[in-house]
Amino acid sequence: MDAFLENFNYIVYVVLMMIGLYAMISKNNLIKKLVGMTIFQSAIILFYVSIGAKEGAAIPILDHHQMHVAAAHDDHADTHKDKADTHEGEHADTKIHKADKHAAGAHSNHTSAEHASTHTDKHKHEAPHAGEHDDHDGHHVSSEINPAKFSNPIPHVLMLTAIVVGVSTLGVALSIVQRVHQGYGSIEEDDILNQIGPNADG
Amino acid sequence: MRVKPIKVFALLAVICVGSLLLSAMGDFPAFGDPNSPANAGQLATHYITQVRVETKVPNIVTAVLADYRGFDTMFETVVILVAGLAILAILRRPACESSRRFAEIAAMKSHVDLIQVTTCRLLIPVIQLFALYVIAHGHHSPGGGFQGGVILGASFILMALVNGLRATLLRFSEKKALFLSAVGVIIFAGTGLICMLLGGNFLDYEVLHQILPYTDPVMARSHAMLIVEIGVAFTVMSIMFLIYAVLSSGGEMEGGL
Numbered sequence: 001m002d003a004f005l006e007n008f009n010y011i012v013y014v015v016l017m018m019i020g021l022y023a024m025i026s027k028n029n030l031i032k033k034l035v036g037m038t039i040f041q042s043a044i045i046l047f048y049v050s051i052g053a054k055e056g057a058a059i060p061i062l063d064h065h066q067m068h069v070a071a072a073h074d075d076h077a078d079t080h081k082d083k084a085d086t087h088e089g090e091h092a093d094t095k096i097h098k099a100d101k102h103a104a105g106a107h108s109n110h111t112s113a114e115h116a117s118t119h120t121d122k123h124k125h126e127a128p129h130a131g132e133h134d135d136h137d138g139h140h141v142s143s144e145i146n147p148a149k150f151s152n153p154i155p156h157v158l159m160l161t162a163i164v165v166g167v168s169t170l171g172v173a174l175s176i177v178q179r180v181h182q183g184y185g186s187i188e189e190d191d192i193l194n195q196i197g198p199n200a201d202g
Numbered sequence: 203m204r205v206k207p208i209k210v211f212a213l214l215a216v217i218c219v220g221s222l223l224l225s226a227m228g229d230f231p232a233f234g235d236p237n238s239p240a241n242a243g244q245l246a247t248h249y250i251t252q253v254r255v256e257t258k259v260p261n262i263v264t265a266v267l268a269d270y271r272g273f274d275t276m277f278e279t280v281v282i283l284v285a286g287l288a289i290l291a292i293l294r295r296p297a298c299e300s301s302r303r304f305a306e307i308a309a310m311k312s313h314v315d316l317i318q319v320t321t322c323r324l325l326i327p328v329i330q331l332f333a334l335y336v337i338a339h340g341h342h343s344p345g346g347g348f349q350g351g352v353i354l355g356a357s358f359i360l361m362a363l364v365n366g367l368r369a370t371l372l373r374f375s376e377k378k379a380l381f382l383s384a385v386g387v388i389i390f391a392g393t394g395l396i397c398m399l400l401g402g403n404f405l406d407y408e409v410l411h412q413i414l415p416y417t418d419p420v421m422a423r424s425h426a427m428l429i430v431e432i433g434v435a436f437t438v439m440s441i442m443f444l445i446y447a448v449l450s451s452g453g454e455m456e457g458g459l
Contacts (some may be wrong), residue, residue: 011224014227021219025208026206026208067254152246160267164348165285168281168282168445171449175292175449
């Protein structure tokens with residue numbers, strides 16, 4: 001059972017592939033064959049995306065904080081440390097000050113209590129931010145993006161184009177089927193083979 | 203009940219293939235394993251860790267699609283253009299007189315539903331605006347030329363479903379669609395050619411900072427990706443609509459559904 005759950009995506013892809021292949025080979029109706037082809041394509045897409053999945057990883061889009069760190073790193077690589085230290089010190093101090101003030105006023109006024117809580121929340125939000133900056137200054141490597149946190153972008157790229165190209169090929173296939181229907185008045189394979197000639201083996 | 207031999211053969215073939223695939227599954231890396239060869243490979247790691255330094259585009263998929271694998275995407279766009287041309291070559295035929303008359307009468311007598319038309323008039327601008335957002339914001343969120351182009355094409359298909367193909371073709375004619383699809387490919391390939399003229403390789407966007415104002419070589423890559431995505435969107439939009447128009451009218455581009 002464990003093995004089944006661990007490989008669930010792969011099993012689904014094999015099953016979908018089998019359904020698609022069966023429809024492509026055995027169905028008599030050309031449209032049904034195309035439906036089989038589309039199911040087959042979906043199976044391939046599922047397979048690729050499953051390969052690119054990582055446990056606990058996010059979508060492969062960096063957030064802007066990470067972009068910002070990169071920019072700061074590029075521009076002021078050497079002066080960054082002092083600046084960040086002083087800046088952060090001030091920032092944290094004022095924050096705490098504000099929070100204290102609000103907390104002091106909180107006894108008298110309900111709304112200001114809410115204010116205080118939002119401020120401390122904000123402060124909490126800032127906390128990991130500051131921590132990362134420290135890391136960044138202390139150890140150069142730890143500010144690098146951890147590849148394990150983002151799922152593999154390559155299968156996504158390949159499948160993005162594969163989907164659109166799949167639609168175009170499906171369009172071409174459908175137009176061929178329509179042309180066949182205009183010529184023979186049928187989209188059943190054995191009908192068409194019978195019309196093509198008596199020698200044709202249905 | 204007689205079973206067709208082709209069905210037995212298909213079942214056997216499918217079971218063979220399926221059992222082979224299932225037996226090969228034992229050699230796959232575990233699902234979601236970050237250290238599998240595909241995930242921990244040099245290429246994927248490079249894309250994820252270097253994309254912010256090399257292109258300043260947060261969406262790694264867009265950066266890989268339009269920049270690192272620009273050749274691939276350019277020829278995907280060409281594939282779409284060729285698919286549209288192939289559909290025209292297979293199905294397109296001049297409308298015969300009887301079907302033209304029929305379409306005219308049908309257009310005159312057809313009952314235009316007020317609710318449908320009004321809803322569409324409200325919906326289509328919003329859909330198209332959203333499509334433009336998806337194209338333009340592809341650097342920062344899921345999206346890009348392919349997705350935005352398909353949404354734009356869908357808005358025209360919606361128009362054709364409600365107002366009829368004839369009315370829609372008056373606004374977005376077959377000629378215009380073909381022209382725009384070619385323009386899209388020209389924008390993409392032309393960007394690559396300009397890169398060559400400026401002394402770089404084909405689709406090597408860095409050299410574009412010489413002609414794009416207020417950019418450095420890194421931002422030039424980011425901006426050139428947007429240009430290229432716009433080209434992709436043109437092609438995808440017009441070919442999607444063209445496929446619908448040709449298929450739904452049997453190649454006559456008259457009545458439609």
